Amino acid sequence: MRLSMDLELQDIPGQLMQSLEPFKKYKGNIISVVHHRDRKTPRGTVPVQIVFEIDPSNIENIKRHLEENGIVVVRAGEDRFIEEISVLLIGHVLHSDLGDTINRIDSTGFAEVEDLSLRMPGIEEPSSAYLRIRATGKEEIGKSLSILRHVGAEKDLLVIEPIEAEKI
Amino acid sequence: MKEVRISLVGFGVVGHGVLEVVRRKWEALRSLGLDMKVVSVSDINGTLFDETGIDPQRLHAAKTLEGIANLDIIGKEAIQEVDSDLVVEVTPTNIVHGQPGLGHIEEALSSGKHVVTSNKGPLVVAFNHLRGVAQENGVMLKYEATVGGTMPLISLIEKNLVGNEILGIRGIFNGTCNYILTRMMEEKYTYSYALTEAQDLGIAEADPAYDVDGIDTAGKVVILANSIFGMSARYEDVSVTGIRDITPEALNLAWERGYHIKLIGEVPSLTVKPMLVPRRSPLAVGGTLNVASIETDLSGTITVTGLGAGSIETASAIVSDIVSIYTSRQVDG
Ligand SMILES: NC(=O)c1ccc[n+]([C@@H]2O[C@H](COP(=O)([O-])OP(=O)(O)OC[C@H]3O[C@@H](n4cnc5c(N)ncnc54)[C@H](OP(=O)(O)O)[C@@H]3O)[C@@H](O)[C@H]2O)c1
Numbered sequence: 001m002r003l004s005m006d007l008e009l010q011d012i013p014g015q016l017m018q019s020l021e022p023f024k025k026y027k028g029n030i031i032s033v034v035h036h037r038d039r040k041t042p043r044g045t046v047p048v049q050i051v052f053e054i055d056p057s058n059i060e061n062i063k064r065h066l067e068e069n070g071i072v073v074v075r076a077g078e079d080r081f082i083e084e085i086s087v088l089l090i091g092h093v094l095h096s097d098l099g100d101t102i103n104r105i106d107s108t109g110f111a112e113v114e115d116l117s118l119r120m121p122g123i124e125e126p127s128s129a130y131l132r133i134r135a136t137g138k139e140e141i142g143k144s145l146s147i148l149r150h151v152g153a154e155k156d157l158l159v160i161e162p163i164e165a166e167k168i
Numbered sequence: 169m170k171e172v173r174i175s176l177v178g179f180g181v182v183g184h185g186v187l188e189v190v191r192r193k194w195e196a197l198r199s200l201g202l203d204m205k206v207v208s209v210s211d212i213n214g215t216l217f218d219e220t221g222i223d224p225q226r227l228h229a230a231k232t233l234e235g236i237a238n239l240d241i242i243g244k245e246a247i248q249e250v251d252s253d254l255v256v257e258v259t260p261t262n263i264v265h266g267q268p269g270l271g272h273i274e275e276a277l278s279s280g281k282h283v284v285t286s287n288k289g290p291l292v293v294a295f296n297h298l299r300g301v302a303q304e305n306g307v308m309l310k311y312e313a314t315v316g317g318t319m320p321l322i323s324l325i326e327k328n329l330v331g332n333e334i335l336g337i338r339g340i341f342n343g344t345c346n347y348i349l350t351r352m353m354e355e356k357y358t359y360s361y362a363l364t365e366a367q368d369l370g371i372a373e374a375d376p377a378y379d380v381d382g383i384d385t386a387g388k389v390v391i392l393a394n395s396i397f398g399m400s401a402r403y404e405d406v407s408v409t410g411i412r413d414i415t416p417e418a419l420n421l422a423w424e425r426g427y428h429i430k431l432i433g434e435v436p437s438l439t440v441k442p443m444l445v446p447r448r449s450p451l452a453v454g455g456t457l458n459v460a461s462i463e464t465d466l467s468g469t470i471t472v473t474g475l476g477a478g479s480i481e482t483a484s485a486i487v488s489d490i491v492s493i494y495t496s497r498q499v500d501g
Contacts, residue, residue: 086425088418088421088422088427088429088444090415117421117424119417121415126413128417128421130421130422130425158409158414158442160429160441160443162427162444163432163443
């Protein structure tokens with residue numbers, strides 16, 4: 001089963017390797033490790049997100065092992081969404097069934113709309129929506145974007161993607 | 169001292185700028201070993217010809233050649249008749265058929281004259297053909313000013329980044345759109361209000377479609393695709409969305425989340441569309457600036473920015489191209 005874990009490491013050499021040890025020990029298959037050195041917490045620790053496949057019965061052992069080594073486990077569980085992207089929609093966002101637009105992403109199972117803000121200047125005027133989408137990987141982000149482009153074309157919405165979205 | 173006899177075809181905003189830059193930089197050009205003489209200037213009214221070199225002062229105050237021209241030939245005929253080494257082609261852009269510039273450039277190249285142009289039309293319509301004609305005739309075709317105005321993009325890639333594989337180029341290639349979006353964001357102007365302001369300032373044309381619908385940017389994307397990426401792209405191959413539907417609310421919402429909205433052209437993906445640009449990105453330039461990021465295999469990503477248009481600015485890119493023709497070793501003049 002695919003799981004993910006958010007950890008906080010001390011900013012000292014060797015911590016990352018140490019944090020991966022119990023995954024090896026309990027036969028976890030590590031899929032990705034994202035080390036957010038640039039997003040230090042106020043406590044001076046470095047957030048790390050690990051996605052892995054494992055027999056769920058071992059997760060408690062891993063947590064215990066980590067905590068015994070002074071590593072903070074912030075969250076562990078099924079949240080598989082490790083990539084995120086911002087998208088802006090302009091047009092009749094609300095009147096073209098915003099619920100449906102969001103559902104097209106959420107119903108994929110590999111992505112969901114996590115954050116949404118709306119600006120509605122006037123009844124007849126085009127509104128704007130900011131969405132943050134999270135997905136299980138880069139490829140799934142790409143798929144979510146193409147779903148949105150499709151929805152945009154169908155509902156006459158302008159879909160504005162960020163430049164990081166595509167590799168140039 | 170190398171004498172360079174230049175025929176200037178087109179005497180509008182850029183044509184005037186070329187005469188002015190050659191006048192102002194005459195000494196500097198001589199110190200590079202170039203004696204630049206503009207021997208003819210043509211517009212729709214006719215051609216002014218002087219084999220000893222036209223004194224730019226003489227044309228300084230003239231808007232057109234009406235009443236000044238001494239030959240009643242224009243265009244291809246003038247290019248044929250006048251004995252010159254190089255043609256500066258600065259007539260209006262038409263990206264559907266490329267004329268009149270396409271005919272002018274073909275004529276010049278096939279009669280063995282180098283060509284320097286700021287006119288996108290002929291290059292969008294027939295880049296590979298024109299490059300072939302230049303090669304067959306052993307002359308050069310230079311077009312830095314067609315893409316980013318004064319921003320050195322093509323020469324940067326061809327000279328300084330030589331040896332790198334260019335993986336992609338993305339940027340803001342239209343100063344009018346950038347100005348409108350910048351004002352909408354900073355002042356919360358509506359699109360139409362910002363457009364009117366740009367028109368009042370002479371930044372946007374009375375008919376703004378060419379800029380705001382992304383046509384101009386798409387033309388530049390085609391030129392980059394064909395010249396840098398060796399593609400055979402046509403205008404129709406570019407997927408284009410302009411900026412008319414952008415609202416101040418959308419710009420504001422993007423800003424709060426850390427983004428600008430900019431009209432971005434991309435090669436080799438051949439797209440032109442408004443995109444979210446992170447506020448800290450080097451592409452987040454405002455006002456009428458243009459900017460381009462070049463992604464390379466060896467040098468990482470390199471970003472250049474500069475003014476995309478303007479009489480003197482565009483002319484400076486043209487004069488740099490002329491100088492590079494005579495200072496590069498591939499051509500002996
Ligand atoms: N302005 C800029 O900042 C800028 C920047 C980058 C690139 N460009 C490009 O550079 C080119 C020139 O721009 P511009 O702003 O100088 O345009 P412009 O002010 O409209 O000038 C065009 C000139 O070409 C002349 N012309 C038209 N048809 C001709 C023909 N068949 N034979 C000879 N001359 C002819 C026009 O004469 P009449 O006026 O008598 O018709 C005029 O003198 C355009 O292709 C433009 O897209 C301009």
